[in-house]
Amino acid sequence: MKTLFNLIALALLAFQFPQSSQTKYTPSDSGIRLASNLNNMNVQENFYDFTMNDIDGNPVDFSAYKGKKLLIVNVASKCGYTPQYAELQELYEAYKDQMTILAFPANNFGGQEPGTNEDIKTFCSENYGVTFPMFEKISVKGVDKHPLYRWLSDKNLNGWNNTEPSWNFCKYFINEKGELVKFFPSSVKPMDEEIIALIKA
Helix, strand or coil, X not given: CHHHHHHHHHHHHHXXXXXXXXXXXXXXXXXXXXXXXXXXXXXXXXXXXXXXEECCCCEEEHHHHCCXXXXXXXXXXXXXXXXXXXXXXXXXXXXXXCEEEEEEEECCCCCCCCCCHHHHHHHHHHHHCCCCCEECCXXXXXXXXXXXXXXXXXXXXXXCCCCCCCCCCCEEXXXXXXXXXXXXXXXXXXXXXXXXXXXXX
């Protein structure tokens, strides 16, 4: 079954379907995502089976996060929600013994993350003092959606949720067993009472 899925996904990538009106990519973005997806074409059924490169290009085995709660966020540097980086850092500093934040830069919405990984890292460090884990830029929706975000937004994989990001700074909460337990839209701030309650539960 996975082999059939892989063949279909490769065929879709080869056809390079037109992007939606809300999506603005540069050639370099497409190259980054295409290379990433060709290397990560198998959709994992277990969250801890993923391995992804951090923003410096170093592989991170998600099994290292076993026993920790996680907030997964698709981020962007030129978005109206970009100031949420400050609250994400605040949340991380307050609860890093119990949880961590995994940030995934993406240029899927309004072309609001056009920079390179190096640009993004510098921006986050200089403007928000980000110290939580950040990963290489990926695609979080569309034909070239990264396998992680396929898992997060396909109930056949994660058990219940079909909602994919509708804009930058959408949030997925993973419990300490690697189970997806909640989706939060962009408008829900990182220090929201419901997020904190999930961390403390």
